[in-house]
Amino acid sequence: MPTITIDGQSVNVPAGTTIIQAAEKLGIYIPRYCYHPGLPVAGSCRMCLVEVEKLPKLQIACHTAATDGMNVITTSAPVQQARRAMLEFLLINHPLDCPVCDQSGECDLQNFYMEFGQYDSHFLENKIKKKKAYPIGPHVILDQERCILCTRCTRFCEHVTKTHELGVFQRGNRSVIDLHPGKVLDNQYSGNVIDICPVGALLERDFRFQCRVWYLGTQESICTGCARGCNTSIHFNQLRPGGRMGRRVYRLKPRFNPYVNKWWLCDEGRFGYRFIDEDRIEAPQLRRQGRVAGTGWKSVLDEVSNAIKSALEKFGSSSIGVIASPQLSNEELYLIQKIFVELMGVENIGFSNPWEQHGYQDDFLVRADKNPNTRGAELAGLNGDVRAILEKTASGEIKVLYVFRHGFSNPGARDALKKAGYLIFQGTNWNASAAEAHAVLAAATHAEKDGTFTNFEGRIQRFKQALLPLEDSRPDVEILIDLARRLGYPLVYLTPEDLFMEWRGKSYDDLGAFGEPVEVTAAPV
């Protein structure tokens, strides 16, 4: 293990570690454009030049391997001069159209200029004209003039997706990033080039001109698009409801997790956030023959609890059916298990939709199972046969059916729902099951509550509340506790974390930034 000294601090690093990685270990940030930890080293932006003792020339920190006894200086006058020089070179043909550029506020040209540049311009010539603002795929728009040719995007398409859509064309300062002839940037992961572009050359068509980034709040979350559980950040703004036709979530960005998604996020997940603001069940409803017969949490929950209570009293727990959902968090599933199985003795309880079509899957991130918490639901022990539950509902054996999230559009299942003596639906968005329900309970989405999901590899990961529950919707845990109290089970949980504490024996803070693998023995039976 070589020991390398950077700016007077020493650190032991594995052989082959580069200076830029060693510096990161010491908390020293070396500016860079072309270097990205998830891509092969290009060494072309020359922004990370540092001084290495005994070497005559400045060396690029992204490619120079740390050797034992190496002494690196990142703050000397030659290094500062080189950084200013590289910034100046990068900016002479850059349009400097920050006021109309979407990247403004999260642009490394701006950031590094403020931190390492601060020179006066000496450029008196005309800037080079290139192609501006043209779509190169369904999600990405390219501005060649803003591009600094760091080639992160071309390397992503070459080495990560291996789809080879983008390349560098022409030579010298006429060089441009462009699509290879006949190609369109339309792969499953095209959105990532927007994230790794350090400047405003590649932008999201969906997000462009919607909001300046400094008006966005950000919260850590987990993608609900499939069983992978990619770590995301939700970028939102609740204060400008008219800003985007009432939508509060503006975009999702991937969040680094070395065990799950590294730096990446698929397009399906990235752009699959619309359900948070669109077609929501905004308030609880009592419905008769498709018409609203009553609203307000008190009256709806009173009626729901009365229905359950009378069924229990007249026909026993076998007259109650529950279909939980792999869309629910571990805490919610734990609570459902507690209330319905432990306390009420319900046996007709399952979670999976037997008719669900499995979607696209590849060997990178995307999983065929489009639910974020199938593994968690399996481990929660809610493995009853949903087909049988629906059959019993159709036959009248089950009098009260409680469906979470699932929209059963299969004709047989739908017929069973229609025949249910009393159907309760708890969910976030309108669907086929909600349309048949006698009571619709408006639940909060994952962006509006705290919790954890267990991904298909058995990793428990936390998501945090970004938004307030929309309108009159409430987090599932609150709804269930309220209901349990009405049914005569006063539970003492206040937050999802209380449930997590009881389940895992630790707090959310102890879970760790990258989550933790669930140990099957520790899971509830």
Added chain:
Amino acid sequence: MPIVKLLSENFGRREARDIRWYRDHGGYEGARKCLFELTPEQVVQEVIDSNLRGLGGAGFPTGRKWTFVPQESKKPKFLVVNADEGEPGTFKDRQILTWDPHRLLEGMMICCYAVGIHTAFIYIRGEYVRPAEILKQAMADAYREGVLGPRCLGKDFTLDIFVHEGAGAYICGEESALLESLEGKKGWPRLRPPFPAIEGLFACPTVINNVETLSHLPRIVVNGGKWFAEVGSPRNGGTRLFCLSGNVKRPGVYELPMGTPLRELIYEHGGGMLDDKALKAVIPGGVSAPVLAAKEIDVPLDFDSLIKLGSMLGSGGVVAMDEDVCMVRALQVISHFFAHESCGQCTPCREGTGWLEKIVTRLVEGQAYSQDLPNLMRVAGNMIGTSICALSDAAALPVRSFLHKFNSEFEYHAQHRRCDVEERKATATPLARSAV
């Protein structure tokens, strides 16, 4: 100094392209001696003893370069011949390829035998259409005669050679960009390490040598490395082909021993300046080499002497300029070349070459700003030592040397927005000008 013809004796002799004529006149004897009498180690030692240096421009000792290739390699090893002669002012490899292709092939055989290589590539400049034809004909002849192929000269040694024509990029003469191009990719220089001797073509150990360097090998093997070293000057073995161009009476390729004074090349072999005008400046080794003033031409033409003078011997392209040449305009030509040929991969070169050209062009066109000269020096300074390959330095060094050595001309352009050379020509010799 005596004229010694090691490389150029067959120049102008059509029959030398014929393999039978070449073999009748001592051709492939060096290769035969290697294959049948010497061990690879002995060949390498002869080349080390010869003080032969890389004549593509860098001047790295050839024998030592070969020793960097790992002896025991599970991967195949390759020889790549750099025939992408693109440095402005350089046209020597073209002569070898055109007149003496078998000498190159024989040199390649010797190198391959010494390093243990069985596959070689010749990357030839795309514009060299006729030389490539001649070379391919020579190769076909050599295969037919059993000189190349599965059993070279009847010995149990295989060598296959492939010719690849470039597509017209100066940067592909840079060895790592050449490898990228040969692999079918965009000609962008690679980061080092790894060096080509360890990971070169297709990530295999690779020797890259210039045409002229390899063409010296047959005689080195036949006559011995020490003999070759004695022809040249200390640490600079043998002769080299100098490409003389510019305002001289007899431009052309001259083979002279290393260490021949620059003055001798221009005034004896080149016949002096055209119309006997005064010499103003000389670029001694292709346009990448910093310019020399007239008073500096007593320098011996070898790698070390020119480095001492702050320039370089480079590719041996000597460009002589007389008193009527405007140095600002000359620099514009050079700067335009580098701006046009910068590959665009790394920041300082991509942006810097274009910026330099724009400023120098304004100086030429009478659009100068007061801060242009210090800015030129500053931009050039920022380009030196910060890039992936040497092209950035090559573009910046002439700027600094031109401004340093011919400062008054640049100052005149900057202050008066006119050319002093043009003015002097117009006033001093109006008749001569109108006659032209």
